[in-house]
Amino acid sequence: MSFSSRVKDELAQARTLTPCCQKAQSYGLLLLGRDFSVSSVKITTEHAQTAALYKQALAGIPLPENSISTVQKTNYTVSVVNEPARRAVLEYFGHSETDISLRLNRANLVNDCCFRSFLRGAFLSSANMSEPEKSYHLEFSVSRAKLAGDIAALLSEMDLNPKIIVRDGKHIVYFKDSAGIEDLLTAAGAQDAALELMRIKIVKDFINKSKRRQNCDTANIDKSVNAAVKQVAAVKKLMHSNRLDALPPQLLETAHIRVDNPYSTLEEMIRLHPAPITRSGLSHRLKRIVEIASEDGET
Numbered sequence: 001m002s003f004s005s006r007v008k009d010e011l012a013q014a015r016t017l018t019p020c021c022q023k024a025q026s027y028g029l030l031l032l033g034r035d036f037s038v039s040s041v042k043i044t045t046e047h048a049q050t051a052a053l054y055k056q057a058l059a060g061i062p063l064p065e066n067s068i069s070t071v072q073k074t075n076y077t078v079s080v081v082n083e084p085a086r087r088a089v090l091e092y093f094g095h096s097e098t099d100i101s102l103r104l105n106r107a108n109l110v111n112d113c114c115f116r117s118f119l120r121g122a123f124l125s126s127a128n129m130s131e132p133e134k135s136y137h138l139e140f141s142v143s144r145a146k147l148a149g150d151i152a153a154l155l156s157e158m159d160l161n162p163k164i165i166v167r168d169g170k171h172i173v174y175f176k177d178s179a180g181i182e183d184l185l186t187a188a189g190a191q192d193a194a195l196e197l198m199r200i201k202i203v204k205d206f207i208n209k210s211k212r213r214q215n216c217d218t219a220n221i222d223k224s225v226n227a228a229v230k231q232v233a234a235v236k237k238l239m240h241s242n243r244l245d246a247l248p249p250q251l252l253e254t255a256h257i258r259v260d261n262p263y264s265t266l267e268e269m270i271r272l273h274p275a276p277i278t279r280s281g282l283s284h285r286l287k288r289i290v291e292i293a294s295e296d297g298e299t
């Protein structure tokens with residue numbers, strides 16, 4: 001299964017959403033589907049759960065009976081089959097059929113939490129990722145220029161900084177750096193995929209370093225990678241549960257250095273500490289951070 005499909009599987013998992021976020025996710029799914037206009041409201045996707053969520057999003061809008069059609073061939077196509085129903089869909093999200101250019105209607109993103117839910121829906125409908133073992137590339141394919149600009153602006157507000165290019169008449173909002181992609185996956189709710197991406201990056205990095213040293217010891221790489229992934233995950237967990245700043249100053253310093261340099265070896269991390277620290281001193285600090293992160297029941 002492709003990395004993209006794994007991300008989509010994770011994003012499409014059943015989750016409890018507040019009404020504001022439910023609407024934001026539905027909006028992302030519909031707005032970034034293949035068409036969103038009075039003449040066509042439609043998605044074509046190879047991802048079954050995305051088609052199901054798209055249908056569910058439509059089901060949340062009061063529409064005349066028998067307005068939704070689902071066709072399954074190689075791909076799934078879900079569409080709204082009559083014009084009054086399509087008009088109702090547009091109106092539900094505050095769009096009018098006379099809108100000359102399709103823009104992002106911020107009124108559908110009521111609270112900060114809704115940004116992430118919108119992003120999740122948008123990802124399911126319009127995003128694709130390369131295999132991270134080969135290259136780092138994540139893109140949203142958007143049919144309208146101004147909408148692509150609005151999506152990029154929204155991402156920037158979330159401290160995610162994409163670029164835009166035009167390809168085959170589509171406006172591509174994309175990321176090419178692994179850190180940016182990792183942050184986007186985390187924001188959208190694909191934490192497992194984000195960790196997997198980090199693990200792949202660390203492995204690649206360690207292998208490159210080992211090759212330079214002409215000493216590719218797979219067992220050691222595995223050990224270092226697993227330790228690094230665990231440590232970075234621990235620091236991120238402390239961040240997300242607002243417990244990071246409660247760490248003693250020395251541990252806090254090491255935590256910041258680890259999370260800012262997830263791909264560094266212990267030797268490199270030692271050099272990054274402003275005050276001298278021994279290898280065993282550093283190992284001890286990292287061990288404590290992992291312990292503290294796992295103490296609390298929060299995940």
Ligand SMILES: [Zn+2]
Pocket residue numbers: 018019020021022024111112113114115117
């Ligand atoms: Zn919300």
